Amino acid sequence: MNLVGGVAISPLRSGLLLEPMQDPKLAGDCARPLNGPYAHLIPNVVVRSHDDRNALFYNDLIRGKTVMINCISTTNEQSLRGCANLARVQDALGNRLGRDVFIYSITIDPEHDTPRVLKTFAEKHRAKPGWMFLTGEQSVIELLRSRLFNQGGHNATHDHNQIEDCSLALVRYGNEAVGLWGSVPATNDPTSIAKRLSWIESAKTPAPSIRRAGPAPLSAQPGIRT
Amino acid sequence: MNRRDALKLTLAAASASLAAGTRVPAQSPELLKFLCPPDGVSPDLVTRPSPPSRPFVAPLNVMPVKQPAPNLDPPPDPKAHQRYQEFLPKKFYEIHETEFRWVYHPDAPYNVGSWSWGFDNITPGPTYHARYGEPILVRRYNTLPKVGQSKVTFALPRTTTHLHNGHTASESDGYPMDFIQAGEYWDHHYCNFPSGFDDREKLTTLWYHDHMMDFTAANVYAGLNGFYLLFDENDTGDENDPSPKAWRLPSGKYDVPLILHDVLFDSYGQVSFNPFNTDGILGDKFTVNRIIQPFFQVEPRKYRFRILNGGPSRFYQLYLSTGQPFVVISGDGNILPKPVVAESIYLSVAQRTDVILDFSKYQPGDQIILQNRLEQTNGRGPSGRMLDPGDGIMRFDVVPPTGLDNSQIPDHFRPLPPMPEDLSKFKHRVWTFDYLGGLWTINGQTFGDGTRVDAEIEQGTGEVWILRNNGKNWSHPIHSHFTEFLLHEVNGRVVTPETIQSTEGRRHYEYESADVPIKVFMGGQRRDIATLLPNDEIKVFMRWDDFLGKYVMHCHNVVHEDHAMMIRWDIVPKKQAGNSVSSRPARTRASAAGKRSNHSRRERSSQFKNSRKARRDPGSSERA
Numbered sequence: 001m002n003l004v005g006g007v008a009i010s011p012l013r014s015g016l017l018l019e020p021m022q023d024p025k026l027a028g029d030c031a032r033p034l035n036g037p038y039a040h041l042i043p044n045v046v047v048r049s050h051d052d053r054n055a056l057f058y059n060d061l062i063r064g065k066t067v068m069i070n071c072i073s074t075t076n077e078q079s080l081r082g083c084a085n086l087a088r089v090q091d092a093l094g095n096r097l098g099r100d101v102f103i104y105s106i107t108i109d110p111e112h113d114t115p116r117v118l119k120t121f122a123e124k125h126r127a128k129p130g131w132m133f134l135t136g137e138q139s140v141i142e143l144l145r146s147r148l149f150n151q152g153g154h155n156a157t158h159d160h161n162q163i164e165d166c167s168l169a170l171v172r173y174g175n176e177a178v179g180l181w182g183s184v185p186a187t188n189d190p191t192s193i194a195k196r197l198s199w200i201e202s203a204k205t206p207a208p209s210i211r212r213a214g215p216a217p218l219s220a221q222p223g224i225r226t
Numbered sequence: 227m228n229r230r231d232a233l234k235l236t237l238a239a240a241s242a243s244l245a246a247g248t249r250v251p252a253q254s255p256e257l258l259k260f261l262c263p264p265d266g267v268s269p270d271l272v273t274r275p276s277p278p279s280r281p282f283v284a285p286l287n288v289m290p291v292k293q294p295a296p297n298l299d300p301p302p303d304p305k306a307h308q309r310y311q312e313f314l315p316k317k318f319y320e321i322h323e324t325e326f327r328w329v330y331h332p333d334a335p336y337n338v339g340s341w342s343w344g345f346d347n348i349t350p351g352p353t354y355h356a357r358y359g360e361p362i363l364v365r366r367y368n369t370l371p372k373v374g375q376s377k378v379t380f381a382l383p384r385t386t387t388h389l390h391n392g393h394t395a396s397e398s399d400g401y402p403m404d405f406i407q408a409g410e411y412w413d414h415h416y417c418n419f420p421s422g423f424d425d426r427e428k429l430t431t432l433w434y435h436d437h438m439m440d441f442t443a444a445n446v447y448a449g450l451n452g453f454y455l456l457f458d459e460n461d462t463g464d465e466n467d468p469s470p471k472a473w474r475l476p477s478g479k480y481d482v483p484l485i486l487h488d489v490l491f492d493s494y495g496q497v498s499f500n501p502f503n504t505d506g507i508l509g510d511k512f513t514v515n516r517i518i519q520p521f522f523q524v525e526p527r528k529y530r531f532r533i534l535n536g537g538p539s540r541f542y543q544l545y546l547s548t549g550q551p552f553v554v555i556s557g558d559g560n561i562l563p564k565p566v567v568a569e570s571i572y573l574s575v576a577q578r579t580d581v582i583l584d585f586s587k588y589q590p591g592d593q594i595i596l597q598n599r600l601e602q603t604n605g606r607g608p609s610g611r612m613l614d615p616g617d618g619i620m621r622f623d624v625v626p627p628t629g630l631d632n633s634q635i636p637d638h639f640r641p642l643p644p645m646p647e648d649l650s651k652f653k654h655r656v657w658t659f660d661y662l663g664g665l666w667t668i669n670g671q672t673f674g675d676g677t678r679v680d681a682e683i684e685q686g687t688g689e690v691w692i693l694r695n696n697g698k699n700w701s702h703p704i705h706s707h708f709t710e711f712l713l714h715e716v717n718g719r720v721v722t723p724e725t726i727q728s729t730e731g732r733r734h735y736e737y738e739s740a741d742v743p744i745k746v747f748m749g750g751q752r753r754d755i756a757t758l759l760p761n762d763e764i765k766v767f768m769r770w771d772d773f774l775g776k777y778v779m780h781c782h783n784v785v786h787e788d789h790a791m792m793i794r795w796d797i798v799p800k801k802q803a804g805n806s807v808s809s810r811p812a813r814t815r816a817s818a819a820g821k822r823s824n825h826s827r828r829e830r831s832s833q834f835k836n837s838r839k840a841r842r843d844p845g846s847s848e849r850a
Contacts, residue, residue, distance in 0.1 A: 169662060
């Protein structure tokens with residue numbers, strides 16, 4: 001019989017329930033790398049922002065932060081729609097943007113979308129501090145695309161061109177302090193996109209005592225009458 | 227330049243530029259070589275494989291049967307459930323979503339336990355044994371730790387549970403946006419009656435799983451699923467049942483549910499999930515009931531195994547190492563008209579099949595391995611190649627018998643609901659499954675927030691849906707809630723009640739004789755997963771009875787689902803002449819049995835009857 005986390009278990013039995021560990025030191029033994037939960041997946045490459053500053057993508061922009069990431073091309077129609085919607089998302093975020101929430105829009109066309117072009121694009125979308133438009137070396141952009149959006153790098157195999165494959169319609173949202181990431185269509189209702197960030201916020205208090213959440217009375221359910 | 231120098235140089239440059247806002251030299255390939263991970267993005271299970279483990283050293287985990295609670299405090303709200311008074315719960319259950327460490331395997335590092343989510347501190351959760359004619363109410367408590375406090379970090383502690391295959395009212399169905407947070411509970415009312423009160427609509431093996439918006443893959447991968455089995459006067463769950471109606475299938479400890487998951491672990495033995503993968507995720511450890519490659523001791527007799535592909539993205543084609551065929555009795559919870567003998571079982575994600583395996587020809591000490599021979603190298607679907615001998619999923623170890631085997635395999639079960647003779651008078655809809663901009667789409671659209679209604683279906687009607695895969699390189703197992711698909715055509719070929727769908731070389735063909743073993747069983751005419759292989763088109767007929775409200779159809783490669791391959795359809799009251807709208811359910815239990823609807827509850831609680839007459843011409847709406 002072994003003792004793990006103060007709980008007696010038999011190491012030879014599988015499927016055995018173990019009580020949650022109380023010892024934080026032991027909990028750390030099976031926790032994430034010190035560098036952040038998804039440091040092994042998110043490239044730590046140099047990117048350049050629309051205000052012509054450089055940053056290490058993971059270390060400076062992602063680690064420990066709550067962010068939204070999408071891909072753009074300043075000349076792509078679909079991208080324009082997504083960015084117009086993100087402009088409304090930033091409004092919904094209010095003063096959280098730039099304080100504890102950041103939006104990163106990565107160009108997939110770095111040759112055209114220089115920092116100067118991105119700056120003009122940012123101004124067009126009324127980007128507030130905290131919404132950064134990023135470019136970089138072609139190889140850097142391709143790596144970010146493949147890691148964050150095209151896992152497996154199967155650009156050519158979706159029967160569409162590469163621009164469509166770069167997730168111009170998709171927003172990743174994540175809390176890398178925890179390692180919790182989701183995805184949402186870029187053209188969803190902006191309020192609902194902003195609300196998703198509350199889903200992934202780190203809790204400051206434990207769960208409250210149990211309460212009923214549903215279903216609501218049928219009289220309050222649209223489409224159902226009794 | 228060594229790696230450390232390269233890091234120093236680039237970090238210094240980056241820091242300086244951030245501080246001063248000045249330009250720095252462009253990133254050179256020389257630096258990238260040191261800073262970046264290996265070029266390309268190989269599958270995680272290639273670059274970061276799970277720690278090794280010995281096969282077939284851990285016993286199979288068999289989930290306990292969920293036991294009812296004496297009552298609920300506070301009691302359920304009758305006004306929150308459709309037809310509550312008609313289907314008053316006869317049993318109440320309380321179940322808790324919890325976090326715990328689960329030992330997938332006795333070898334290190336797995337032996338310290340992998341942080342998991344489940345129900346009542348186990349994964350898969352306990353198995354419900356429900357009966358037709360016996361409504362139940364399940365109170366589901368979310369007692370998971372909150373974000374930042376949970377050891378499982380990739381999943382979201384907001385949950386909604388779907389009873390897969392269940393003929394369930396909308397408010398109990400686990401709609402993706404009907405989620406609850408830690409510290410909350412939701413009441414699910416499961417009425418346990420067949421659609422339209424038609425015995426031929428009965429189901430057998432169901433399962434429950436989380437269906438959280440954007441996070442279904444992560445939450446199910448974390449462990450939130452389990453079985454829900456339905457019994458009736460034929461499938462009684464008693465192989466010694468003296469009733470002449472009883473099928474006497476293997477029961478009790480000889481009736482074993484099996485959920486297959488492929489899981490990837492990190493070097494600490496913790497479950498690893500890649501949230502940036504849009505295609506689908508694969509694991510390199512095959513688990514059955516969340517044990518890596520278990521063994522199971524079997525007596526030389528018949529067993530009923532209810533095999534479920536729990537996903538998230540892998541397809542299976544299962545064989546027995548001895549070449550023994552499977553006796554298949556159901557596909558996706560639908561009992562077949564008669565048993566079918568098949569050399570292999572094809573399971574796309576969420577597909578299920580009940581099989582009878584007879585070990586009576588073996589001797590104690592014999593070992594039989596359940597193998598998967600379908601190759602899959604990425605989340606988009608099978609490669610089309612077969613493995614030889616394949617991956618060992620679990621092993622059956624034959625031990626001496628402990629008693630007589632009184633179980634039976636009937637020659638026939640029950641007929642399927644009939645396909646209308648003339649489908650042209652029914653409304654037709656086409657759903658095209660495709661890809662755009664990093665998202666998986668249906669008719670060019672994504673799910674959005676679940677507020678857009680993509681189809682309004684009148685209660686009590688039937689429709690013809692054409693499910694079309696526009697992809698040449700990916701597969702989609704399509705699932706629609708609440709009601710079953712009745713297949714009419716697969717790639718233009720007509721499906722009959724006796725047809726067994728199969729695959730060979732990725733081409734569908736039909737088999738119409740059960741006398742000779744078929745090579746591959748992929749499901750019968752009626753099921754709840756329509757597996758779209760590349761370029762496939764499947765035409766189905768469906769009926770909507772009994773309830774109103776919102777439901778979904780989606781790809782059950784749950785990574786595709788989370789990347790928005792889902793539609794909302796609503797059952798709406800049937801329109802009456804003069805555009806008046808009736809909200810009265812189309813058929814009550816009593817009316818289906820040809821009785822007045824004001825008959826006593828005792829009278830109405832008798833077994834459901836085949837509503838053949840009613841089914842001959844289900845309410846149809848004129849073709850649009």
